[in-house]
Amino acid sequence: MRQLIAMTVGAMGLLVASAPAIANNFYAEGMAKAKAEDWPAALDLLEQAVTADPNNLRVGTDYRQAVIAAGEYDRCLEFLGKVVADHPEAPNALLNLGFAHVDKIPVEGAITQVILANTALEKFSAALELEETWLLRYTRGNSYLYWPAIFGRTQFGIDDLQRAIDMAKELDSMPYHGRAWAALGDGYWRLEDPAKALATYKEGLALYPDNAELKQRAELDETELTTFLEALFDTNVRVATHLAEIWEAHHANGAR
Amino acid sequence: MLRSNLRRAAVGAICLTSWLASQAVADNRQAAIENTPEPKPESWFEDRTVAAGVAAPHRTRSFKNPYAHIMEGYTALGASAAAADVDGDGFEDVFFTDSSENGKNRLYRNNGDFTFTDVAEEAGLADGNDAANASANSLWFDADNDGDPDLLVVRFGQNLFYENRSEGGEIRFVEVSEKAGLSRYLNCIVAIAFDYDLDTDLDLFLGNYFQPVNLFDPETPRFFPESFETATNGGGATVFRNDGPGEDGIVRFTDVTQAIGIDISGWTLDLGHADADHDGDDDLYVAADFGTDSLFRNNGDGTFTDVSEDAIGIDTKKGMNVDWGDFDGDGLFDIFVTNITDEYMKEGNFMWQNLGELTFTDVGRETGTHSTGWGWAGKFFDFDNDGWLDLYTVNGWVSQSKNPQDNYVLDIFEVIVNPEIDLADARNWPPMGNKTLSGYQRNALFQNQGGTLFKDVGARHGLDTELDARGVALADFDNDGRIDLFVTNSGQPPYLWRNVQPTGRHWLQLVPQGKTSNRDAVGTRVWVHAGDHTSVSFVNGGNGFASQSTRRVHFGLGSEAKIDRVEVAWPSGKTQTFKDIQPDRIYYLVEGAKQLRPFGPQAPVASSQEAK
Numbered sequence: 119m120r121q122l123i124a125m126t127v128g129a130m131g132l133l134v135a136s137a138p139a140i141a142n143n144f145y146a147e148g149m150a151k152a153k154a155e156d157w158p159a160a161l162d163l164l165e166q167a168v169t170a171d172p173n174n175l176r177v178g179t180d181y182r183q184a185v186i187a188a189g190e191y192d193r194c195l196e197f198l199g200k201v202v203a204d205h206p207e208a209p210n211a212l213l214n215l216g217f218a219h220v221d222k223i224p225v226e227g228a229i230t231q232v233i234l235a236n237t238a239l240e241k242f243s244a245a246l247e248l249e250e251t252w253l254l255r256y257t258r259g260n261s262y263l264y265w266p267a268i269f270g271r272t273q274f275g276i277d278d279l280q281r282a283i284d285m286a287k288e289l290d291s292m293p294y295h296g297r298a299w300a301a302l303g304d305g306y307w308r309l310e311d312p313a314k315a316l317a318t319y320k321e322g323l324a325l326y327p328d329n330a331e332l333k334q335r336a337e338l339d340e341t342e343l344t345t346f347l348e349a350l351f352d353t354n355v356r357v358a359t360h361l362a363e364i365w366e367a368h369h370a371n372g373a374r
Numbered sequence: 375m376l377r378s379n380l381r382r383a384a385v386g387a388i389c390l391t392s393w394l395a396s397q398a399v400a401d402n403r404q405a406a407i408e409n410t411p412e413p414k415p416e417s418w419f420e421d422r423t424v425a426a427g428v429a430a431p432h433r434t435r436s437f438k439n440p441y442a443h444i445m446e447g448y449t450a451l452g453a454s455a456a457a458a459d460v461d462g463d464g465f466e467d468v469f470f471t472d473s474s475e476n477g478k479n480r481l482y483r484n485n486g487d488f489t490f491t492d493v494a495e496e497a498g499l500a501d502g503n504d505a506a507n508a509s510a511n512s513l514w515f516d517a518d519n520d521g522d523p524d525l526l527v528v529r530f531g532q533n534l535f536y537e538n539r540s541e542g543g544e545i546r547f548v549e550v551s552e553k554a555g556l557s558r559y560l561n562c563i564v565a566i567a568f569d570y571d572l573d574t575d576l577d578l579f580l581g582n583y584f585q586p587v588n589l590f591d592p593e594t595p596r597f598f599p600e601s602f603e604t605a606t607n608g609g610g611a612t613v614f615r616n617d618g619p620g621e622d623g624i625v626r627f628t629d630v631t632q633a634i635g636i637d638i639s640g641w642t643l644d645l646g647h648a649d650a651d652h653d654g655d656d657d658l659y660v661a662a663d664f665g666t667d668s669l670f671r672n673n674g675d676g677t678f679t680d681v682s683e684d685a686i687g688i689d690t691k692k693g694m695n696v697d698w699g700d701f702d703g704d705g706l707f708d709i710f711v712t713n714i715t716d717e718y719m720k721e722g723n724f725m726w727q728n729l730g731e732l733t734f735t736d737v738g739r740e741t742g743t744h745s746t747g748w749g750w751a752g753k754f755f756d757f758d759n760d761g762w763l764d765l766y767t768v769n770g771w772v773s774q775s776k777n778p779q780d781n782y783v784l785d786i787f788e789v790i791v792n793p794e795i796d797l798a799d800a801r802n803w804p805p806m807g808n809k810t811l812s813g814y815q816r817n818a819l820f821q822n823q824g825g826t827l828f829k830d831v832g833a834r835h836g837l838d839t840e841l842d843a844r845g846v847a848l849a850d851f852d853n854d855g856r857i858d859l860f861v862t863n864s865g866q867p868p869y870l871w872r873n874v875q876p877t878g879r880h881w882l883q884l885v886p887q888g889k890t891s892n893r894d895a896v897g898t899r900v901w902v903h904a905g906d907h908t909s910v911s912f913v914n915g916g917n918g919f920a921s922q923s924t925r926r927v928h929f930g931l932g933s934e935a936k937i938d939r940v941e942v943a944w945p946s947g948k949t950q951t952f953k954d955i956q957p958d959r960i961y962y963l964v965e966g967a968k969q970l971r972p973f974g975p976q977a978p979v980a981s982s983q984e985a986k
Contacts, residue, residue: 227603229790266717268718
């Protein structure tokens with residue numbers, strides 16, 4: 119089991135310290151520029167960091183957060199598209215490219231939102247074909263849930279999330295693993311089974327009693343849940359793709 | 375005709391007075407409404423469609439060209455209604471369009487007892503559909519300022535313009551499109567009329583959906599929208615300036631579109647005008663399908679400037695309707711635009727709150743009016759006479775199979791996510807067949823809750839019907855001070871809803887008549903002060919999708935039984951104030967006249983306090 123954990127964490131590229139030194143330098147400088155809100159410089163430096171270490175999830179993620187702040191979505195899509203083309207073996211580059219499509223959704227019209235969301239799913243699937251991780255299963259599963267039930271994708275999402283839950287049983291328990299339970303319940307709500315959704319939240323809460331998403335949902339009645347989830351799945355609301363929970367959890371566990 | 379600074383100042387003073395008054399009394403107005411006894415929970419509307427004799431259905435067009443199976447899914451339009459007092463008998467009549475080949479358009483003459491008689495054949499107005507043209511809409515407007523409404527029948531194909539030559543109780547129209555210069559092939563879907571250049575006659579603003587290709591026998595398959603969000607290969611808009619009658623007495627129109635600065639090429643679905651900045655001339659909102667809506671500021675010199683980016687921003691939605699009204703009581707005209715909101719696409723309607731200085735913010739979500747479905751017409755009106763503008767929106771595209779798998783969204787999705795597809799090519803769009811797209815959606819009657827929020831009471835009043843409605847013509851068909859509705863449904867019979875609301879709240883209606891201004895007085899703004907209550911409205915020249923409402927100006931007064939004064943700003947620049955007016959009556963409002971003239975047999979006469 120320990121081997122699986124190490125493999126998963128390593129593949130996610132969480133350990134910036136293990137990345138090439140040149141990437142670390144660019145990353146540190148880029149983050150400093152981002153902190154100073156010098157976005158042109160920040161993006162240039164962070165792109166160099168990603169180029170030097172394309173499968174590093176954290177570098178790519180922080181680059182995308184700078185992109186969001188700068189509103190340079192098209193630049194990001196073009197850049198990460200090239201990174202993926204140059205490094206087709208890097209699942210986290212694909213994951214970041216998928217997230218980059220998600221990041222752009224709120225600033226686009228309804229039809230382009232559909233195209234972006236569909237492309238994001240394609241990238242997540244491609245990443246999963248390279249490597250199966252809890253994060254990729256959760257991410258793709260959760261993404262399916264944004265599609266209205268008429269598109270027939272909800273069950274795909276439920277299958278992914280169930281798989282993520284099963285994978286978590288083989289990993290060191292992390293608070294963010296509770297997210298898969300929350301999303302699984304959301305999937306049942308999408309299938310118009312709010313009772314099963316609420317039961318799923320409570321089941322997940324028993325395993326992850328500190329998970330805020332599960333606590334929030336478990337306290338709602340069916341009507342309140344619908345209101346809550348309709349707002350959650352509003353495509354005009356930005357989806358948080360900063361993965362901060364993951365960094366915090368691994369930092370707390372001394373992974374870094 | 376250019377306007378003077380003096381006139382601007384006078385108009386501005388009226389506006390400012392009214393605005394300040396309305397700001398100061400908002401709380402009192404709300405209190406007055408809240409103190410009104412709750413009425414019984416019965417519906418306040420009676421379905422009189424059959425009893426009134428207006429139940430003939432609209433029929434959609436079937437095409438015979440190679441793209442017919444695709445086109446029919448995208449042309450389920452043409453069910454429209456336009457209200458006006460055609461014969462001058464004091465009762466509002468209705469022109470109702472059909473779209474089928476050789477289908478007859480109808481002129482429903484109001485018999486005065488809430489029944490109607492179709493007199494289109496005798497009037498010469500029935501033949502609006504043939505193999506090369508399909509009726510899509512219509513507009514009444516007094517083009518020649520002779521005191522009776524002329525008619526434009528808006529068509530996919532070439533429009534028809536009829537001059538009203540009724541005499542001695544006989545309704546008679548003569549088709550003069552070619553002589554008037556209005557016979558061009560346009561694929562028009564909407565027309566409004568207002569006097570943009572303030573030269574005392576009504577000019578025509580036409581919105582065109584498709585480019586001017588022959589839809590009935592197209593030479594190319596590339597006549598569909600090139601994009602779902604930024605299409606600019608539509609028909610745009612065409613503006614015809616009214617140049618007055620020629621030697622034969624027939625009004626001549628000249629295309630001035632480019633010259634006056636209306637430069638758009640999108641898929642126009644609706645146009646709406648109002649004086650957004652109270653500077654004495656009317657501005658223009660363009661609602662576009664598959665792309666960006668536009669707001670044009672009237673520069674006051676016969677030209678317009680596109681101020682969209684600063685005023686409303688750039689959108690990618692599917693604008694379908696434009697109506698203007700002061701829903702929040704701040705003295706400025708706001709705009710309601712329908713878009714598409716469904717499970718698969720949540721655009722949300724726009725409720726553009728006018729913030730002044732030609733800036734707007736969308737408060738659709740905040741007011742509770744953003745999510746109605748696949749929206750079509752949405753009209754402001756005060757159905758309960760409480761002094762706040764309510765809103766009726768009709769929704770739904772095509773209601774066919776109820777099998778969930780027969781949802782056309784699944785077909786169109788395959789097109790949407792394929793970037794290689796040439797959308798402009800009609801052959802690349804999947805046929806709709808018997809499938810449903812945003813069907814069986816209910817109409818909504820939004821009751822204004824005090825200027826900040828609307829509550830849907832459609833079900834409570836039975837107006838939440840789910841036919842594929844398109845247009846809403848509002849008029850007081852029985853002159854009882856309660857606004858009735860004529861609702862058109864695509865491929866189905868219309869609804870005629872009689873307003874029987876029992877609150878006993880007070881009201882005022884004015885039938886405007888320009889003298890120096892255009893005879894229809896389109897663009898005239900009216901402020902009514904009653905107690906702590908000030909409302910503003912204007913004479914509109916056909917705003918709202920697939921429907922033209924009454925030209926009259928209607929005010930609900932709530933519990934105010936006394937009207938303190940009525941202020942009027944005419945398009946000519948003339949302003950007038952009338953005092954001591956009895957409520958619950960209809961008056962003729964004639965430009966320059968010292969009194970409001972009672973309408974019909976009613977007695978009271980209000981005295982003019984000033985005429986400038």
